[in-house]
Amino acid sequence: MIINPTAIQAFFSSIFSFLPTLRKPRNFFFYILPFSIILGRLIPSTLSSDLNDIGVSMVQLIAFPAIPLVLSAVMISIADIFSSHTRTNADRIRFGTRFVVSLFIAILFASSLALLLSLYQSPGVLSPSAKLSIGRFMLDVTDIHVGAVDSSSQANNVWISTIIPSNILADASAGQTIKVISGSVLAGLAISRLKPELTLPLLTLLRSVNTISVQVLNIVLNLAPLVLICLISAAVSTINAEIVIALLNFTICVFLAAIASLGISRLIYRRFTSSSERALTSGNPVDSVFLLSLSTGSSMTAYPLLFETLTGMGRDRSEVEASASLSLLIARLGNVTYNVIAILFALNLYDVNITPLRILEVIGLGAITGISAAGLTGVATVPTITVALLFFQVPAPPVLVLLLAIDPILTLPRAATTGVLSMAIAVVSSFKSHGQKALSNPESAV
Amino acid sequence: MFKPFLRLFVAFASVALLILIPLQVDAEAVNADVTNNKFIDMIQRRGYLKVGLPPYNTPPAYYIDSDSNELKGYDVDLAKTMASKLLVDIEFDRSSTSFNELVERVGAGDFDLAIGKLGLTYNRLFDAFPIQYLSFRHALLADRSFVASLGVDPDDPAFGLVLKNSTIRIGSIDNSTWEVEAKANFPNAEFVGFKNWTDAKNALFLPDSVIDAIYRDTTEIKPIVYADPDLSLDYVPILFDELIDRKSIYLSLEGRLGLQDFIDMTLRREWGGIKNDIAILDDFQSYYLGS
Numbered sequence: 001m002i003i004n005p006t007a008i009q010a011f012f013s014s015i016f017s018f019l020p021t022l023r024k025p026r027n028f029f030f031y032i033l034p035f036s037i038i039l040g041r042l043i044p045s046t047l048s049s050d051l052n053d054i055g056v057s058m059v060q061l062i063a064f065p066a067i068p069l070v071l072s073a074v075m076i077s078i079a080d081i082f083s084s085h086t087r088t089n090a091d092r093i094r095f096g097t098r099f100v101v102s103l104f105i106a107i108l109f110a111s112s113l114a115l116l117l118s119l120y121q122s123p124g125v126l127s128p129s130a131k132l133s134i135g136r137f138m139l140d141v142t143d144i145h146v147g148a149v150d151s152s153s154q155a156n157n158v159w160i161s162t163i164i165p166s167n168i169l170a171d172a173s174a175g176q177t178i179k180v181i182s183g184s185v186l187a188g189l190a191i192s193r194l195k196p197e198l199t200l201p202l203l204t205l206l207r208s209v210n211t212i213s214v215q216v217l218n219i220v221l222n223l224a225p226l227v228l229i230c231l232i233s234a235a236v237s238t239i240n241a242e243i244v245i246a247l248l249n250f251t252i253c254v255f256l257a258a259i260a261s262l263g264i265s266r267l268i269y270r271r272f273t274s275s276s277e278r279a280l281t282s283g284n285p286v287d288s289v290f291l292l293s294l295s296t297g298s299s300m301t302a303y304p305l306l307f308e309t310l311t312g313m314g315r316d317r318s319e320v321e322a323s324a325s326l327s328l329l330i331a332r333l334g335n336v337t338y339n340v341i342a343i344l345f346a347l348n349l350y351d352v353n354i355t356p357l358r359i360l361e362v363i364g365l366g367a368i369t370g371i372s373a374a375g376l377t378g379v380a381t382v383p384t385i386t387v388a389l390l391f392f393q394v395p396a397p398p399v400l401v402l403l404l405a406i407d408p409i410l411t412l413p414r415a416a417t418t419g420v421l422s423m424a425i426a427v428v429s430s431f432k433s434h435g436q437k438a439l440s441n442p443e444s445a446v
Numbered sequence: 447m448f449k450p451f452l453r454l455f456v457a458f459a460s461v462a463l464l465i466l467i468p469l470q471v472d473a474e475a476v477n478a479d480v481t482n483n484k485f486i487d488m489i490q491r492r493g494y495l496k497v498g499l500p501p502y503n504t505p506p507a508y509y510i511d512s513d514s515n516e517l518k519g520y521d522v523d524l525a526k527t528m529a530s531k532l533l534v535d536i537e538f539d540r541s542s543t544s545f546n547e548l549v550e551r552v553g554a555g556d557f558d559l560a561i562g563k564l565g566l567t568y569n570r571l572f573d574a575f576p577i578q579y580l581s582f583r584h585a586l587l588a589d590r591s592f593v594a595s596l597g598v599d600p601d602d603p604a605f606g607l608v609l610k611n612s613t614i615r616i617g618s619i620d621n622s623t624w625e626v627e628a629k630a631n632f633p634n635a636e637f638v639g640f641k642n643w644t645d646a647k648n649a650l651f652l653p654d655s656v657i658d659a660i661y662r663d664t665t666e667i668k669p670i671v672y673a674d675p676d677l678s679l680d681y682v683p684i685l686f687d688e689l690i691d692r693k694s695i696y697l698s699l700e701g702r703l704g705l706q707d708f709i710d711m712t713l714r715r716e717w718g719g720i721k722n723d724i725a726i727l728d729d730f731q732s733y734y735l736g737s
Contacts, residue, residue, distance in 0.1 A: 128676075135675030144593070144684040146606035349679070350591070386599060395590035397600055398679060 022225035028295030036229045040236025048237035055230030058223045059298070065216040066300055067172050070325050071184050072210035076203060077322035078188025083196075095319050095429060102428040103331055106421050107371070109264065110333040111363045114257050114340035123250035123341060124348030130246035134402060137243050142397045162372075177329055178374045210321075214304055224296040231297070235408030243405045250345050251406060257337040258413035258420075262290045265420040272431040277313040285309040286420055293419030297411045299328055302419040306426060315430040323429035327422035329374055334418035335381050336370030338410065343388045346399040352392060365391060381414075382407055485704020486532060489558055494535040497525045498548050498560035498696075501540050502642060504666075506733045507563045520730070521561045524579070527716050528559075528709065544621045549574050552696045559705065560696040563663075565623030575702040576694030577709050582663035582723040584627065584689035586616070587650065587670055590682050592658040609684070617646045617657035623691070624661050631689060650681070659684070663691045664723035669734045 165183030552560035553574035618624035620639030
């Protein structure tokens with residue numbers, strides 16, 4: 001058999017030109033979603049686990065450039081922002097203050113918004129038929145198995161130890177995103193205090209790693225449509241329709257939180273960008289970030305778009321890099337809103353009285369558990385609420401079983417919320433008023 | 447010379463024969479006594495196997511069928527199989543007032559054997575002799591709010607230790623193996639005894655219940671949530687993989703000597719060896735899960 005290299009090349013080039021077009025949000029709604037649903041209904045349930053495994057493997061591939069990207073982006077940007085050679089002290093204070101304040105406000109806003117929606121929508125208040133559906137679904141699934149009693153299993157898990165870096169390369173290879181971020185911030189601060197000639201080789205290397213990581217991300221993102229087809233059709237094939245209906249209020253809440261976040265981000269974008277900056281972009285980048293995250297189920301996919309949009313507007317590259325990567329990876333605002341709604345769902349499910357103090361506790365725990373999802377993707381983020389459920393002494397296993405059952409649907413709005421609110425943080429953090437622009441530009445100052 | 451010798455030999459042989467013949471007859475009679483199983487012989491002469499059964503209804507193990515008003519269940523079927531292999535009829539005695547009394551009575555020789563999901567305890571070993579035929583894990587049906595109040599994730603390996611040392615209030619049938627087991631396995635627990643299993647179940651589901659969990663084997667606990675899936679949200683089966691209830695057929699000393707080999711063989715050939723709770727739940731799925 002003679003293999004024609006030209007034909008093979010043509011085949012692959014057609015695939016690689018076809019896949020990026022599928023990444024467009026319009027194609028997600030018109031082609032990918034209907035196709036995945038039909039495929040999910042048609043395939044036998046025995047194939048669904050294989051399809052899900054393929055999807056999860058591709059998600060792993062898409063997440064693969066995340067660690068080198070965050071390591072290089074955070075280190076370079078922190079080194080640049082805190083360097084006395086390139087910036088004034090006022091500049092650093094402006095960015096630092098804006099970033100921290102906007103991050104804090106965004107977390108507070110996300111958790112309060114989710115709380116208000118949950119109080120209004122009352123997820124977890126179930127009808128008798130919904131209770132029966134849930135009960136049937138949980139049979140045999142939530143049984144507690146007590147094996148041989150192990151008295152030596154009290155591991156010393158101090159919370160603070162999860163964020164303190166030990167060995168940045170080991171942390172990176174172990175996928176410990178929070179430790180990588182904190183290690184990168186420390187390393188960036190150290191670089192900023194050294195003479196430029198000493199740090200230039202490392203910064204050049206990091207810049208190169210960063211550029212390559214973005215490029216790798218762009219390549220692997222071509223798989224996003226295939227990931228969605230695999231995951232959605234596997235979910236449609238196995239998901240329990242009764243459970244989806246029983247938890248409809250919860251699902252609506254999470255989607256409403258995503259849409260409200262989009263609205264707020266659009267307002268922030270208009271308030272913190274000048275008309276001349278907006279003139280440099282085509283269309284509404286907030287909508288694009290929202291739809292891209294929603295259609296791929298991953299907020300990280302929005303990073304290149306977010307970065308290109310803001311630097312294309314003339315925003316400071318380092319500030320955009322730092323604020324975008326940190327807010328996308330640390331704040332995880334989609335998880336914050338999701339966790340607040342999930343905690344209130346659990347409290348309603350077990351008839352726990354909602355007092356003003358408890359509301360504050362829900363906001364606090366929702367934010368903390370949401371942020372603790374940093375570095376986790378997809379369904380792996382759901383069990384982070386266990387800490388909050390244990391705090392409220394609400395049975396965790398049945399709540400987790402229910403949340404995991406409908407998570408294939410809710411991963412999408414969660415990613416979209418993270419994407420748009422991270423964009424809002426990056427827009428606010430890198431914003432400079434006319435006066436500040438004039439100060440940071442020595443030529444115009446003269 | 448040869449004739450007197452021959453005469454002497456014949457005389458000696460005749461005397462020896464006269465002496466030894468009665469001895470041989472005695473030996474045969476003795477051997478016949480040893481080889482004949484008096485216990486089985488007694489049952490066969492009586493014409494029926496006397497089986498002691500608890501006074502309760504515990505479907506699908508043993509219960510009065512409401513349609514036919516007949517005793518049914520897998521324990522009843524096993525006893526009937528043994529009777530048929532012994533070539534006799536069967537008679538069930540349900541006059542004992544508790545599980546413990548039933549075991550005491552079989553030990554005293556009131557029945558040939560006692561059956562009916564009878565667990566194994568030290569006290570019962572003082573009264574009768576067990577032959578295991580079922581192996582069921584211990585289980586609790588616990589209020590989820592109590593489990594959550596322990597403050598340990600049930601997936602945490604330490605959960606078992608915390609639960610066992612907790613002050614959980616456990617309900618089960620009074621004067622049963624579960625009272626003994628609850629006191630042995632949950633040293634800080636408070637045991638609340640009930641007249642029967644239905645009363646214990648009803649007590650757990652009361653709004654201000656005096657108990658946090660009910661305790662029995664897996665085949666009694668799991669069907670509660672199978673029958674009423676709504677309960678899954680508020681109550682959870684806790685299955686103890688290392689706590690095994692060795693359900694046994696009980697015999698008297700004579701019964702053990704006479705029936706042990708017979709029962710062992712029947713269990714191997716007709717019953718399929720010692721069955722665990724998973725096999726029983728599987729075999730009687732139509733009962734546990736309903737139609």
